[in-house]
Amino acid sequence: MIYMTNKETEVVDEIITNDEVDEITRAERLERAKVAAKPLIDHLEDAVGNDQFGNPVLNAKVGDKIIIERVASVLNHKPWLDTKTYVITSIDGFTGDLVLMDHDLGQVAGSNYITGLKHGYRFKLPNSKGMSIGKRKRGRPRKNPTGAPGLGKPVQLGPDGTPVAKKRGRPAGTKNRSKDVIRAEKKAKLEKRAVRKTKRKQAPAKRKTKR
Numbered sequence: 001m002i003y004m005t006n007k008e009t010e011v012v013d014e015i016i017t018n019d020e021v022d023e024i025t026r027a028e029r030l031e032r033a034k035v036a037a038k039p040l041i042d043h044l045e046d047a048v049g050n051d052q053f054g055n056p057v058l059n060a061k062v063g064d065k066i067i068i069e070r071v072a073s074v075l076n077h078k079p080w081l082d083t084k085t086y087v088i089t090s091i092d093g094f095t096g097d098l099v100l101m102d103h104d105l106g107q108v109a110g111s112n113y114i115t116g117l118k119h120g121y122r123f124k125l126p127n128s129k130g131m132s133i134g135k136r137k138r139g140r141p142r143k144n145p146t147g148a149p150g151l152g153k154p155v156q157l158g159p160d161g162t163p164v165a166k167k168r169g170r171p172a173g174t175k176n177r178s179k180d181v182i183r184a185e186k187k188a189k190l191e192k193r194a195v196r197k198t199k200r201k202q203a204p205a206k207r208k209t210k211r
Contacts, residue, residue, distance in 0.1 A: 031079055038080050041067055047123035048113050056096065056114050058123075064088050065126050066100070068111055073119035085126070086111075 047066050051057045060066055067085050071078040086109060090099035096114030101107075113123050156164045 034080065039083050041069060041083065041122065041124045044124040044127055047125045048117060056117060058091060058093070058096075058098075058113050060088055060091075060125060062088050062091060066098075067124040067126065068100075068116070069122040069124070071120045073121075078120045084109075 044067065045059075047058060047060050049057050049059050065085055065087055067083065069083045070081040072081055084102065084104070086100035086102055088098060089101050089108075090097075092098075096112045096116075098111045098113060100109040100111060102109045111121070113121075116123065156166070158164045
């Protein structure tokens with residue numbers, strides 16, 4: 001079963017207890033927070049295929065693990081409900097009914113890989129490394145993952161016409177100051193700070209007027 005992290009749970013709790021927003025806004029924020037916690041299973045192998053006649057066929061047997069991603073099929077946009085890993089205990093190849101074991105909750109569950117596909121469910125198989133759920137994407141995506149020059153940005157070319165790599169760091173000579181110049185700058189800053197401090201002390205305190 002997929003559980004939210006402590007940080008994700010705190011976000012949801014804050015949305016629920018926030019009295020400054022209306023119910024519609026609260027529902028939208030809750031849905032966005034839940035989708036952010038949705039695990040990625042796109043890279044995993046599909047557990048349901050098709051036979052030569054186009055009928056759904058389960059590519060798993062009793063005792064195998066299966067990952068099921070459920071959605072709320074009764075709603076128009078079919079929001080994500082949960083993603084769980086089960087162990088198959090029974091398969092009905094004619095009706096598509098599955099009897100499953102949820103070891104996280106210690107109880108029996110059921111599903112149907114034929115009608116489930118029609119409702120938008122996804123059935124996946126764990127990979128060879130034993131992972132039941134794929135790693136979530138974290139952090140901001142790279143702005144330029146291919147490394148190609150951005151459109152509209154000038155590219156500096158060398159004598160042979162090839163692009164020149166942009167050098168990192170400060171331009172040469174920007175920090176090459178003499179010690180006397182550095183001392184003078186520090187002294188000027190200290191004097192300016194002392195003047196501001198003196199003005200604050202001399203300024204009379206404002207009295208609060210009653211209205």
